[in-house]
Amino acid sequence: MSLQHSGILLVVSGPSGVGKGTLIAGVRRRHPEVRLSVSCTTRPPRPGEQEGVDYFFVSAEEFDRLCAQGCLLEWAEVYPGLRYGTPRKPVEEALARGEDIVLEIDDQGAHSVRRVMGERAVLVFVAPPSFAELRRRLADRNTESDEQLQARLITARQEISHLDDYDHVIVNDQIEPATAELEAVLVAARSAQRAGRWQALRDRLLAEADALLRPSAEVASSG
Numbered sequence: 541m542s543l544q545h546s547g548i549l550l551v552v553s554g555p556s557g558v559g560k561g562t563l564i565a566g567v568r569r570r571h572p573e574v575r576l577s578v579s580c581t582t583r584p585p586r587p588g589e590q591e592g593v594d595y596f597f598v599s600a601e602e603f604d605r606l607c608a609q610g611c612l613l614e615w616a617e618v619y620p621g622l623r624y625g626t627p628r629k630p631v632e633e634a635l636a637r638g639e640d641i642v643l644e645i646d647d648q649g650a651h652s653v654r655r656v657m658g659e660r661a662v663l664v665f666v667a668p669p670s671f672a673e674l675r676r677r678l679a680d681r682n683t684e685s686d687e688q689l690q691a692r693l694i695t696a697r698q699e700i701s702h703l704d705d706y707d708h709v710i711v712n713d714q715i716e717p718a719t720a721e722l723e724a725v726l727v728a729a730r731s732a733q734r735a736g737r738w739q740a741l742r743d744r745l746l747a748e749a750d751a752l753l754r755p756s757a758e759v760a761s762s763g
């Protein structure tokens with residue numbers, strides 16, 4: 541019999557450009573067993589992005605079909621005309637196998653996951669040390685036009701206004717300590733009492749205790 545409990549669903553959210561991906565990659569280097577959910581998006585690939593690794597790049601029609609067929613655990617129109625969604629099956633399968641899985645999704649998606657998965661999901665918000673620094677990081681990334689950059693900053697402001705709804709907030713000022721904080725959340729979540737995660741272990745230990753203690757109880761009662 542295994543000691544395995546059900547897996548952790550770690551939802552990492554926060555403004556675009558805040559460094560969520562970097563922190564998640566850092567945690568996964570230390571915990572390679574943690575899986576990463578690959579989202580579907582209607583956004584076109586950026587140079588260097590790989591199909592099935594960074595995203596599944598799909599047409600608007602394909603995205604409609606995935607929604608209609610219930611294949612997405614959550615989805616959101618993160619920017620006008622651009623939809624992103626989490627494929628349901630890999631998440632459910634990982635959790636059922638007792639594997640931990642990380643979702644890097646926007647604030648709307650994090651709220652949807654909370655609605656669907658309840659307390660089972662651990663919600664982490666990654667915040668920038670300042671709004672000016674967030675703007676600088678996004679601009680340095682050089683992947684968006686001025687107009688897109690502005691749209692991302694407006695969305696960022698909206699996301700920051702929901703920071704209270706999260707279980708944990710990590711300020712990504714410096715990568716190393718922020719990565720260590722995300723790792724600490726994962727490690728703490730593994731031992732946390734959430735949604736009956738430890739029931740199977742409790743039941744097994746009690747059954748073992750009963751089996752082990754029975755002979756002495758019988759001796760005591762016959763004595």
Ligand code: 5GP
Pocket residue numbers: 553554555556579580583614615616618624625626644645646647648649650
């Ligand atoms: P980007 O276009 O920079 O790759 O991602 C833009 C935003 O979309 C990020 O803030 C990211 O968290 C969010 N995002 C990526 N995948 C998903 C997803 O599956 N669902 C939701 N709701 N948001 C996502």
